[in-house]
Amino acid sequence: MQTLSTEDYLKAIYHVSQSSSGAVATTSIAKQIGAKPSSVTDMFKKLSDQNLVKYQKYQGVSLTNEGVKTALRIIRKHRLWESFLVSHLNFNWDEVHQVAEQLEHIQSEKLTNELERFLDYPTHDPHGDPIPNRALFMKTYNKILLTELPVNKEGVCVGVRDNSSGFLRYLDRRQIGIGTLLQVLHREDFDESLHIQAGKSTLMITKKTAENIYVKP
Amino acid sequence: MQTLSTEDYLKAIYHVSQSSSGAVATTSIAKQIGAKPSSVTDMFKKLSDQNLVKYQKYQGVSLTNEGVKTALRIIRKHRLWESFLVSHLNFNWDEVHQVAEQLEHIQSEKLTNELERFLDYPTHDPHGDPIPNRALFMKTYNKILLTELPVNKEGVCVGVRDNSSGFLRYLDRRQIGIGTLLQVLHREDFDESLHIQAGKSTLMITKKTAENIYVKP
DNA sequence: TTAAAAATTTAGTCATACCTAAATTTTTTT
DNA sequence: AAAAAAATTTAGGTATGACTAAATTTTTAA
Known part of the structure; x- marks a missing residue:
């Protein structure tokens, strides 16, 4: 323990x-x-x-192997709780982290497994990060950074690299979230900024923003 | 804090x-x-x-007043979590205590209040104990011990005094729970044991059992 | 009302998990 | 290959929250 x-x-x-x-x-x-x-x-x-x-x-x-298992058990709880907070308790994806940091330490296998069942065995948390299952196995998509998406190819936003509130709220304001369809319309050589299609709107984002967004082509 | x-x-x-x-x-x-x-x-x-x-x-x-408030805030969280565990996570009323002892320490007003909303503002936990509301006010019924219920008068089980797993499982086996209709059929003078009607079945319980069950006449 | 028993507090330790300051090792630069 | 810089560890200290054993106060009983 x-x-x-x-x-x-x-x-x-x-x-x-x-x-x-x-x-x-x-x-x-x-x-x-x-x-x-x-x-x-x-x-x-x-x-x-x-x-x-x-x-x-x-x-x-x-x-060690035992160390990895222990870490994954905590990450499993963290991500399940984040999912619960967003799906049932009206939390936004930028608000969940601090509370999940506390909830991840609750010790009860039954609690964790029942929570997973209640949420219907989610595979990813609100930030797109994979949730280890009971056997501590998790599926990772082969995602790439938005900076690496070829111009004019479409990709779906599947996660973020920076999980800070500030960045997540910034994406909210630009109406970018998990599942949003993204397409790079033009890459500016001068400052590497991108003109992108995000859902139904067109907008400009900096290189720094793009390299914190994961997409699945 | x-x-x-x-x-x-x-x-x-x-x-x-x-x-x-x-x-x-x-x-x-x-x-x-x-x-x-x-x-x-x-x-x-x-x-x-x-x-x-x-x-x-x-x-x-x-x-002190501040001490009472702090205690009630913890009790509020404890009882809300117990309610959640029973109503949504398939916990039995004898299993919730240990986990709720951990969950009651999670610090997040939003979490507590959203949990309360999600549970639809419950007034009592699975053991029949009152849940303080946001203003830390709780309704207590004027309950009495089963030992004090007059013979042949009906009462509804509204709580227990002993919250131990052992006692709660004992009640489960006898099919007594919150809301069960109880009636004392006969009080034995010799050892103060009671013959009672519990729901649809008749059974005998000891004085010790009876003085750990609360009823509302 | 005094002696014994019970309850409570004090004094001194211990483990955890942090800290600062100084010493040591590793890495980088000249 | 030294010297300087950076990283890391050691040594010694702090606060929290527990403990034991001894001292003190309160309560109970003779």
């Missing part, structure tokens, strides 16, 4: 290790968790004692 | 103060929380510093 804090660390290590290769560095977790590197070192030792990570001094950590 | 632990203490103090008069003793909270009396004394001091209780050395504590 983990403490709140060890769960947070495992999740953070999982996320960082997904978006980069090799061992996970102390500093990257410090940033993610919002703690000092020295505190992270302390925790790395504890996690290593519990065989949840492999830790070599000065070389960072990587999750 | 309270810690998990202070919330548990406030709730415990509230419950004990409801079922007895005067100040709440150190030992009674120690029993309720499952901690040693010395730990309880420590916490009484902390709660007193935060003006959540009035504390006099050797004389126990009583909740």
